[in-house]
Amino acid sequence: MSFIDLPKAFESRMKEYLGKVEYERFNSALGEDPLTSIRLNPFKKTPPFHLNKRVPWSETGFYLTERPSFTLDPLFHAGTYYVQEASSMFLEHILHHIQAPRDGVFLDMAAAPGGKSTLIGSYLGQKGFLVANEVIKARASVLKENIIKWGLGNTMVTQNDPEHFSKLEGFFDLVLVDAPCSGEGMFRKDKEARSEWSNDHVALCAHRQERIMDKAGTLVKGGGYLIYSTCTFNEQENEEILRFICSEFSYEPVQIPLESSWGIVESALELENKTYFGYRFYPHKVFGEGFFVTVLKRSEDAYSQAPQRTKDFKHPFIKLEGKLVKENMIKALELPQSSSFYTLNGSCFWLNSNFQSHFEYLSRFLNIKYFGVELGKFYKTQFIPTHEWALSIFPKTGFFYFELEEKDAIDFLRKQDISLEGIPEGWILLTYQQNPLGWIKNLGNRTNNYYPKEWRIRMK
Structure with missing residues (x-):
């Protein structure tokens, strides 16, 4: 011993x-x-x-x-x-x-x-x-x-x-x-x-x-x-x-x-x-x-509290989107019918509508760092997808997927430029062994790596 x-x-x-x-x-x-x-x-x-x-x-x-x-x-x-x-x-x-x-x-x-x-x-x-x-x-x-x-x-x-x-x-x-x-x-x-x-x-x-x-x-x-x-x-x-x-x-x-x-x-x-x-x-x-x-x-007879629903959700930073945005987002992104959408700092977030009242009630008392799935931002006529959406289990339809080998996957995670052949212009979802890793955008003459810089691999 x-x-x-x-x-x-x-x-x-x-x-x-x-x-x-x-x-x-x-x-x-x-x-x-x-x-x-x-x-x-x-x-x-x-x-x-x-x-x-x-x-x-x-x-x-x-x-x-x-x-x-x-x-x-x-x-x-x-x-x-x-x-x-x-x-x-x-x-x-x-x-x-x-x-x-x-x-x-x-x-x-x-x-x-x-x-x-x-x-x-x-x-x-x-x-x-x-x-x-x-x-x-x-x-x-x-x-x-x-x-x-x-x-x-x-x-x-x-x-x-x-x-x-x-x-x-x-x-x-x-x-x-x-x-x-x-x-x-x-x-x-x-x-x-x-x-x-x-x-x-x-x-x-x-x-x-x-x-x-x-x-x-x-x-x-x-x-x-x-x-x-x-x-x-x-x-x-x-x-x-x-x-x-x-x-x-x-x-x-x-x-x-x-x-x-x-x-x-x-x-x-x-x-x-x-x-x-x-x-x-x-x-x-x-x-x-x-x-x-x-x-x-x-004990079964202990106090139980249900969320108190208010007619209009008011929060200093978070805004509940209305019926039209909801219908358009569900259709465009093929999200579940039980979806609610909120905007925070110009970005659109998904939340299961079955827990909308719980979330809105909790938001009165708690300091929120993240919730649901952040989907992306609207910039003029463009929708800029987020890394959070890429890693979510929700579908990402309408985008070109590109499967990476291990070396290129690690280079992407290091937020380095990677050279890919045969990809169209626009947003590309990169995958490794069929699991999404994140986005790049092909501008024709170059590509932009959208992996979050604060998450990048620093190990040699």
């Missing part, structure tokens, strides 16, 4: 949790190379990896035998898969077991960088609506990029503090809080997390988690679900937060079925004659990193 140095206080606590013999297995596992796992986008064409080992609690998650350079893989930029730690994919198993309503309105309160949001988005498909929120501006930008790459159009990205949700009590069918934590479960992957760990930091994280859950607990409607997770092992940030939630709100316990072969450890917490359950992932027991999750159901 090879052992790694860990903070002494952490080592002492884990020996108390696990016992000396099992602690040695735990420590040895932290010295091993972490596994690489990806989750496929079920709405896009499958990348040609050798996907022979599935993550056991996920229908779309797979382990890779080696870690490729994802930055230099065009299919990663096309949103055909997401690089996600396997333990986090347990959320998929939870959603299926509780039969969370696919036509519901969900909230991921601490969503960046987007792994769990894209997982929820895949679960909801074209039937539901997700609010993916991140309080930190830089992380919210990363979240927005990953939501755009996933391309489903069923998500609204916001940048808000939990306090800003105070008027949305009982609004959501499901709320997920993957809370900021001390990161003990990431010790194998992240040496910096080890060096930053302390008992004081654990206490600080627990205090922050209580503040978040004090707001998040109110947001679930009667009969809805609250899911709380961390990537840490200690009870102070896990079971004690569960105890706090149950002391403040009326929630029922939910037990999630497990296969013994998965190696997931179920914990039980007795509160007021009820048994509440937590699920802990240890790296020496599961094929994944450290993780904890608990699932709660709101």
Whole structure:
């Protein structure tokens, strides 16, 4: 066995949790190379990896035998898969077991960088609506990029503090809080997390988690679900937060079925004659990193809030387009009949009209970074398509498609000029292995590369 140095206080606590013999297995596992796992986008064409080992609690998650350079893989930029730690994919198993309503309105309160949001988005498909929120501006930008790459159009990205949700009590069918934590479960992957760990930091994280859950607990409607997770092992940030939630709100316990072969450890917490359950992932027991999750159901008689619809939608920046624009856009772009269209900064956005009232109500309280699918801008008589539309799963009819080889695809993603033979003038949608990558415009004597400059590959 090879052992790694860990903070002494952490080592002492884990020996108390696990016992000396099992602690040695735990420590040895932290010295091993972490596994690489990806989750496929079920709405896009499958990348040609050798996907022979599935993550056991996920229908779309797979382990890779080696870690490729994802930055230099065009299919990663096309949103055909997401690089996600396997333990986090347990959320998929939870959603299926509780039969969370696919036509519901969900909230991921601490969503960046987007792994769990894209997982929820895949679960909801074209039937539901997700609010993916991140309080930190830089992380919210990363979240927005990953939501755009996933391309489903069923998500609204916001940048808000939990306090800003105070008027949305009982609004959501499901709320997920993957809370900021001390990161003990990431010790194998992240040496910096080890060096930053302390008992004081654990206490600080627990205090922050209580503040978040004090707001998040109110947001679930009667009969809805609250899911709380961390990537840490200690009870102070896990079971004690569960105890706090149950002391403040009326929630029922939910037990999630497990296969013994998965190696997931179920914990039980007795509160007021009820048994509440937590699920802990240890790296020496599961094929994944450290993780904890608990699932709660709101009492059926808890308060539920429906969106309050107003006759005229008024927003300082976003404008709802009328019937004529709607009919023309649906016809021209072959979009679903259940479509609503908004303009923001001169650009036209699509939104599922089944959630129009929800979106318009949410827009009263939340700072919106992105929503639906940004389609393009009208400039005089021209329609300029966006990169967001290119990566979406919606059809792009009436455009010339050009399939790239890997080298040209990477050059395009580096925002370099590429020479293509036999293409007509106008907008060209570039694809790689039949997955859209973005637009170029052929002007006859040259082509313009419309890949977003802030997304371009900088790796040599």
